[in-house]
Amino acid sequence: xxxxxxxxxxxxxxxxxxxxxxxxxxxxxxxxxxxxxxxxxxxxxxxxxxxxxxxxxxxxxxxxxxxxxxxxxxxxxxxxxxxxxxxxxxxxxxxxxxxxxxxxxxxxxxxxxxxxxxxxxxxxxxxxxxxxxxxxxxxxxxxxxxxxxxxxxxxxxxxxxxxxxxxxxxxxxxxxxxxxxxxxxxxx
Amino acid sequence: xxxxxxxxxxxxxxxxxxxxxxxxxxxxxxxxxxxxxxxxxxxxxxxxxxxxxxxxxxxxxxxxxxxxxxxxxxxxxxxxxxxxxxxxxxxxxxxxxxxxxxxxxxxxxxxxxxxxxxxxxxxxxxxxxxxxxxxxxxxxxxxxxxxxxxxxxxxxxxxxxxxxxxxxxxxxxxxxxxxxxxxxxxxx
DNA sequence: TTTCTATGACTGACTAGTCACACTTAAGGA
DNA sequence: TCCTTAAGTGTGACTAGTCAGTCATAGAAA
Numbered sequence: 307x308x309x310x311x312x313x314x315x316x317x318x319x320x321x322x323x324x325x326x327x328x329x330x331x332x333x334x335x336x337x338x339x340x341x342x343x344x345x346x347x348x349x350x351x352x353x354x355x356x357x358x359x360x361x362x363x364x365x366x367x368x369x370x371x372x373x374x375x376x377x378x379x380x381x382x383x384x385x386x387x388x389x390x391x392x393x394x395x396x397x398x399x400x401x402x403x404x405x406x407x408x409x410x411x412x413x414x415x416x417x418x419x420x421x422x423x424x425x426x427x428x429x430x431x432x433x434x435x436x437x438x439x440x441x442x443x444x445x446x447x448x449x450x451x452x453x454x455x456x457x458x459x460x461x462x463x464x465x466x467x468x469x470x471x472x473x474x475x476x477x478x479x480x481x482x483x484x485x486x487x488x489x490x491x492x493x494x
Numbered sequence: 495x496x497x498x499x500x501x502x503x504x505x506x507x508x509x510x511x512x513x514x515x516x517x518x519x520x521x522x523x524x525x526x527x528x529x530x531x532x533x534x535x536x537x538x539x540x541x542x543x544x545x546x547x548x549x550x551x552x553x554x555x556x557x558x559x560x561x562x563x564x565x566x567x568x569x570x571x572x573x574x575x576x577x578x579x580x581x582x583x584x585x586x587x588x589x590x591x592x593x594x595x596x597x598x599x600x601x602x603x604x605x606x607x608x609x610x611x612x613x614x615x616x617x618x619x620x621x622x623x624x625x626x627x628x629x630x631x632x633x634x635x636x637x638x639x640x641x642x643x644x645x646x647x648x649x650x651x652x653x654x655x656x657x658x659x660x661x662x663x664x665x666x667x668x669x670x671x672x673x674x675x676x677x678x679x680x681x682x
Numbered sequence: 683t684t685t686c687t688a689t690g691a692c693t694g695a696c697t698a699g700t701c702a703c704a705c706t707t708a709a710g711g712a
Numbered sequence: 713t714c715c716t717t718a719a720g721t722g723t724g725a726c727t728a729g730t731c732a733g734t735c736a737t738a739g740a741a742a
Contacts, residue, residue, distance in 0.1 A: 310741080311687070331606060333521065335731060346689045351733060416604055418519060447679070451672055452662075458654045459673065466650035470643050477640075484639055485647065488680035491635070498707075499721070523697060534723045539699060 316353050318343040323364055328406040332361065332413050362424040365414040368407055369428035375400035377434045387490060390442045393435065394464065394486050401468045402478075408468070443493040456493060463489050504541050506531040511552055516594040520549065520601050550612040553602040556595055557616035563588035565622045575678060578630045581623065582652065582674050589656045590666070596656070627681075634682040644681060651677050 322343035326334045336357055340350040354360035376397045380389050401408040414420050439457050443449055448456050467485040471478040510531035514522045524545055528538040542548035564585045568577050589596040602608050627645050631637055636644050655673040659666040 333731095336733080337731075347691090347732095348689055348734080349687080352687070355733095357732065412604065416600065448672065448676060451669065452665075455658050455662075455669060458658060459651060459676065462650040462654035463647060466646045470646060474640075474643075481639065481643060484636065488636060488647065491679045492676035521697095524699080525697075535698095535725095536700080536723055537721080540721070543699095545698065 311353070315343070315345055315349065319345060319350055319353055319360070320364055320367060323360060324368070324406055324410045327364075327413055328409045332417055332419065336360075358419045361414060361417065361419050362421055364410070365420045365424050366427050366431070368411045368414070370431040371407070372397065372400055372411070373432040373435055376432075380438070386438075386441050387494070390438055390490075391486055393438055394489070395482070397464055398468055398471065398482055402471060405472065439493075446494040448493045459492070460489060499541070503531070503533055503537065507533060507538055507541055507548070508552055508555060511548060512556070512594055512598045515552075515601055516597045520605055520607065524548075546607045546609075549602060549605065549607045550609060552598070553608045553612050554615050554619070556599045556602070558619040559595070560585065560588055560599070561620040561623060564620075568626075574626075574629050575682070578626055578678075579674055581626055582677070583670070585652055586656055586659065586670055590659060593660065630678075631681040636681045647680070648677060 319339065323334075323339045326339050326342050330338065336350055337347050339360075340347045343350070350360070354363065376393050378396055380392055382389065384392075436453055436457050439460060440453050443451075443453075443456055463485055467482060470481055470485075474481070507527065510533075511522075511527045514527050514530050518526065524538055525535050527548075528535045531538070538548070542551065564581050566584055568580055570577065572580075624641060624645050627648060628641050631639075631641075631644055651673055655670060658669055662669070
């Protein structure tokens with residue numbers, strides 16, 4: 307009986323928030339996000355009751371998108387090292403292809419506005435990644451450590467590698483491969 | 495002939511800022527920092543012209559303190575692995591002993607308010623750490639990579655390890671040692 | 683006609699930084 | 713030893729600006 311809410315507008319707000327937060331940080335005004343999305347200030351609050359709600363939604367969405375990118379086209383017939391390297395490359399390609407998404411995700415990751423519930427949800431989204439890491443380390447020296455911890459070490463290495471690749475594009479591929487080799491010596 | 499500016503007050507402001515930013519983030523009001531330091535709002539701006547200046551100073555100070563802690567009591571007679579492990583343990587002890595400083599430093603590290611100049615300065619403060627890493631990797635598989643990159647990988651691993659130890663204190667020592675073993679397999 | 687969405691000016695709360703005035707220090711003169 | 717005075721520091725109420733979130737009104741769909 308009434309005018310339906312538009313999914314396009316919600317997406318426009320989320321995409322605008324990614325762009326604006328990338329450059330202005332989490333203190334980016336909602337008015338700026340709304341303007342960038344081509345939507346009125348008031349409408350933003352129709353789609354997301356509070357600014358924190360928008361932030362939490364964005365965090366989960368970006369994590370899910372990154373996880374989906376990581377698992378894209380994994381060669382399941384190949385040996386495990388090849389598969390994990392494929393995943394490693396996927397994550398790094400996603401991060402270098404979408405620097406705005408990565409930067410915004412980095413802002414969100416360290417924010418207190420992102421609730422433990424959202425972080426839990428995001429952990430669920432990256433289950434596929436964890437499963438691959440589990441198979442990779444199961445006969446290696448880190449086989450008795452909690453999987454979460456090993457996954458965190460991998461994420462830390464990948465993140466530092468991406469930072470380096472962005473700062474120093476000339477050696478990007480070489481450093482990407484070298485860091486993966488290091489990671490593999492560590493776990494396998 | 496005039497009343498001298500008090501170094502105690504400056505330190506009180508820096509320490510108060512560490513505590514307040516730890517819990518309230520970088521958006522902590524200057525008024526709150528001044529109150530915590532037992533100093534008037536106006537005085538804070540006598541010691542630090544702008545809020546960013548305080549933030550930058552705090553960043554460099556905390557980095558220097560961490561570097562000093564890292565190099566404390568290195569057994570220079572022992573083999574290189576022992577020395578690097580000593581440094582690794584020092585950093586991790588500092589971080590777990592002063593969680594407020596670490597958390598505030600983490601807030602500052604990702605902030606755009608911290609200028610490249612401050613980051614450069616901080617890099618100078620940790621030169622001793624870099625020198626040790628250089629000796630550790632010089633015959634290993636990462637000998638041809640830039641030292642900065644290898645140091646960044648170590649920092650990333652140490653940081654992820656500290657996060658894990660804080661979340662999961664029961665296994666702290668075991669994970670600390672296991673992560674160092676992994677790091678050593680990676681570089682040596 | 684009903685029931686919702688869309689708009690943007692507006693509100694109230696908050697914050698970085700200022701400023702006029704009060705106070706403190708130390709050097710120098712008596 | 714005490715007083716004067718120059719040259720600052722210390723204070724907190726205040727200003728100017730910002731921002732999250734609201735609300736009255738207009739308009740679209742059913």
